[in-house]
Amino acid sequence: MKKTLSIFLSILIILCSCTGFAASALANNFSSEIDIQKALDKNKYDSSTPLTVTVEGTYVLSSRLVIYSNTTFNCEGATFIKNYQNSTMLAIGQNQDAPYGRDFYKNITINGGTFDANKNNGSILSFAHASNITINGAVFKDCYNGHHITFAGCNNVNITACTFTGQGSKSGDNMEAVQLDILEESHFPNYKGHSRSYDGTMNENINIFGNVFENVNRGVGAHSVFSGKYMKNINISNNTFNNVSGYAVLASSFLNVTINNNSINNCGAGIYYKSINPKPNSKSQRPNTYKCSGKSYSPTVDKSSQISGNTISIVDTKDPSMKQWPYGIRLYGEVVKSNEKIAKKGDYSVQNITVSNNTISVARSATGIWIDGAKKSNIKNNKITFTNKKYKTKQKVFGIRLANSSKVNLNKNTVNVKGVPYVDNAIFLIKSKSNTLTSNKTTGAKLHGIYLTQGSSATIKKCTVSSNKSDGIYITKSTANIKNCTVSSNKGNGIYFVSKSKGSIKNCKIQKNKKKGIYISSAAGKVSVSKIKYSGNKGGKIKK
Structure with missing residues (x-):
């Protein structure tokens, strides 16, 4: 038996005429989705008058509802259950409107309500070319082969205090609960046949704040990009992500993004920020990367x-895409040295980003903070702890991994491996030049506390490196200037310079290491050593 839906319509009507009319309000009760749609349709052709529609009760939908500009849809106490396949449950405007620009639709608010996709195919809510959109306090659940919400080409969107739960995929594809999409026809087919809708309008001024994501494939973000075009001013903060099988947040080609104070619990991966989609291998095309109306653009810094x-805990999940290279936080960029089929030549490095005050707990083969292709960025005051000694993997895992990067500052980070056997190095630099490591603390790695290789260079100062199962600081084919560090209780050498490495060691405390305090191999280059305080190193002070 259907429950009666009470719909209250408040319509402010101002008519300019010789007699004049007072504002009027209409109150009606409806019991069918057709009548609800008729109420929403009052702003279909003329949305100059603000419209409020209030719905209560439970309703089974046989087709989608459509909302228009200048409408407030109050759904607190209402439940909508989807009883059909593919199409969305709620859309903004008609596809045949062929909208364009960033404010074709505007001033739409959805308050409360439960939108239950009932495990039917398709996204729950999809909209584009809209501005001033607010969705507050709603529940979106049980989406299958789709997104809970997807939007593209929008400006000033606020999604707050909502809950997103339950998501499945027959193909195994990994879909975001909230997707920030691009207007590319093969990827966003809503306006197929209406070319003016595919005008390259990008999302801007997006605020996703204080929501809960639970038992979904992915949390929030964008995986598809127009090469060289960007979404701007994106805030993803104070959200809770529980039991997300893939990543919680993916920021692909975002500028001026804030990802702060999120609680990410028992997820397959944490936060991924990338300025370009990486190739799976050198011969392949970049996945999910498109030209915009046949054109690619040069990168923007x-x-x-x-x-x-952010507080992040990473665990093993059933998500197959996370079986390789998971992470707590990942940054990715690169320099494209020549024009590709889609991407233009240019510097797509991650630049001017700060990663700070994050607490990361890892219970699987995941690197804590993984940075590849970054410049002029700060990684500071982060705490990384590995917790699962029973986990087994053949993958190489690190506390912090810095690759193909330059002028990155690692400052006051703590990496505690706690003897977890699969974590090779606490801090690992490869092909990374002119970096600075200051006041970091590392302990308990399978091999080394700090490891530089393949042409890396760094100033390492005021770091504390202890209780690693091989050498404390290991330098090979790289340059390191080490000063004011404390290196102690490592099972190998305190500091070890090997093949073609060079640099200096000054004002360090080298204590209680099982082999040499300092070992400079015959294959190393010039390494100056001065003002060292040695104590309790079983193999002696120094070997050159």
Whole structure:
């Protein structure tokens, strides 16, 4: 038996005429989705008058509802259950409107309500070319082969205090609960046949704040990009992600992004920020990368983005895409040295980003913070702990991994491996030049506390490196200037310079290491040593 839906319509009507009319309000009760749609249709052709539609009760939908500009849809106490396949449950405007620009639709608010896709195919809510959109306090659940919400080409969107739960995929594809999409026809087919809708309008000024994501494939973000075009001013903060099988947040080609104070619990991966989609291998095309109306663009440097104050716990999940290279936080960029089929030649490095004050707990083969292709960025005050000694893997895992990067500052980070046997090195630098490591603390790695290789260079100062199962600081084919560090209780050498490595060691405390305090192999280059305080190193002070 259907429950009666009470719909209250408040319509402010101002008519300019010789007699004049007062504002009027209509109150009606409806019991069918057709009548609800008729109420929403009052702003279909003329949305100059603000419209409020209030719905209560439970309703089984046989087709989608459509909302228009200048409408407030109050759904607190209402439940909508989807009883059909593929199409969305709620859309903004008609596809045949062929909308364009960033404010074709505008001023739409959805308050409360439960939108239950009932495990039917398709996204729950999809909209584009809209501005001033607010979705507050709603529940979106049991989406299958789709996204809970997807939007593209929008400006000033606020999604707050919502819950996203339950998501499945027959193909095994990994879909975001909230997707920030691009207007590419093969990827966003809503306006197929209406070319003006595919005008390259990008999302801007997006605020996703204080929501809960639970038992979904992915949390929030974008995996598809127009090469060289960017979404701007994106805030993803104070959200809770529980039991997300893939990543919680994916920021692909975002400028001025803030990802702060999120709680990411028992997820397959944490936060991924990338300025370009990486190739699976050198001969392949970049996945999910498109030209915009047949054109690619040169890269733009991000002036300021931050990932700060997040609490992240990473566990093994059933998500097959996370079986390789999972992470707590990952940054990715690169220099494209020549024009490709889609991407233009240019510097797509991650730049001017701050990753700070994050607490990361890892219970699987996941690197804590993984940075590849970054410049002029700060990684500071992060705490990384590995917790699962029973986990087995053949993959190489690190606390912090810095690759193909330059002028990156690692400052006051703590990496505690706690003897977890699969973590090779606490801090690992490869092909990374002119970096600075200051006041970091590392302990308990399978091999080394700090490891530089393949042409890396760094100043390492005021670091504390202890209780690693091989050498404390290991330098090979790289340059390191080490000063004011404390290196102690490592099972190998305190500091070890090997093949073609060079640099200096000054004002360090080298204590209680099982082999040499300092070992400079015959294959190393010039290494100066001065003002060292040795004590308790079983193999002696220094060997050159």
